[in-house]
Amino acid sequence: MAQITKGIRAVLSHPAVYDFAQALMGAGRNRRWMQGAFFKARAGDRVLDVGCGTADILSVLPDVDYVGYDVSEPYIEKARSRWGSRGSFHAALLDADALGGLGEFDLVLATGLLHHLDDDEVRGLFRILIPALKPGGRIVTVDGTFVAGQNPVARWIISKDRGQNVRTPEAYAQLARESYSDVKGHLIHRNWFPYTYWVMEIGTPIEDLHQAEIHSGESETL
Template identity: 50%
Template sequence: MGQITNGVRAVLSVPIIYDSFQKIMGAHESRRELTDEFIRPEAGFRILDIGSGTSEILRYLPDNIEYWGFDISPEYVLAAKEKYGARGHFHSGLLSESILADLPRFDTVLALGILHHLNDGQAKELFSLAYTALKDSGRLISIDPCFADKQSAIAHYLISKDRGQNVRDAEAYELLAMSSFARVEGKLRHRKWIPYTHWIMECAK
């Protein structure tokens, strides 16, 4: 996984600091928009969150969904269990095909802020796992920082300093998604509170 975890960035491995940093960066608005416009959860939905972090997306999801979260950080998963334990299934470790075999099929798979931490091979594996995990009518939703033409110099600088070492432009993200999904739609969003650019994809099975 291409991620810087030393120096100043090391503190982001601490769940409470990571969540606080996300709030400063405007995560509340971003997650609300993502839920309402892209995830569009319905009663009874099964949602698989790959790279779930502290599972803060649950704050924006209704209670009447079924949620599974997987993250490689034991600290993040423990924080998620302590805060949302009654609302989902939380697992520390990498998701694999053998694990998927024991899980139900999902209406939605989330990959929120994870692709820019993965190299191309790892990203393609994630898309393949997501495709396998989904019901026939299911969708993958992803969001990642993105380099783009005419983005502000501040946004470009902040994104270049992200812990994830595989930030791409929109076309590169889209090409990776198309390794498994035939129907891929994306939207570029420029944030104003702290200048930043995100690429959001909706990949339909």
């Protein structure tokens, strides 16, 4: 997962610059749109946000039980100072051991995350999330993507992202379908600030994988 971050990508590692760049791209409006169209979090839901950044998604969520993870300590410090008791915030890499102590979730968010991970890391993430989902729970991912005929400005912007594993919609979906049988994808072209999003709604773990994860967890606690 480690990547060398240089130039403008390094500048974006600072929370204030990151927040400014997000605002410039209309992140507030995007968050409202994603909550209304895809996240659909309800009051009382347990929500896990993987790669939460400064946790500004809380600005559009109802009163949920929110857990945010990000590897950036500065981002998490900003989230704690901004949102306080609205959630619990962890500056750490989310792994199976950490998930084992968190319980189950109605909704898992991974917004702008998968394109920072290589294929094996995405596979690993999807696998460890299987026992973290409540029955009927969902994972929602949002990433930039490359598609034929997209706005060339959008393609250029996405190519400059800090995440160096931007994929086609088909490649994202294939990785999800290795662990889940219910994968719905949505291709979104945004025009006012050119960008191309690939949104996935993921649920229903493949049964044999689900059982394997349960048994693995049981063996680790013996």
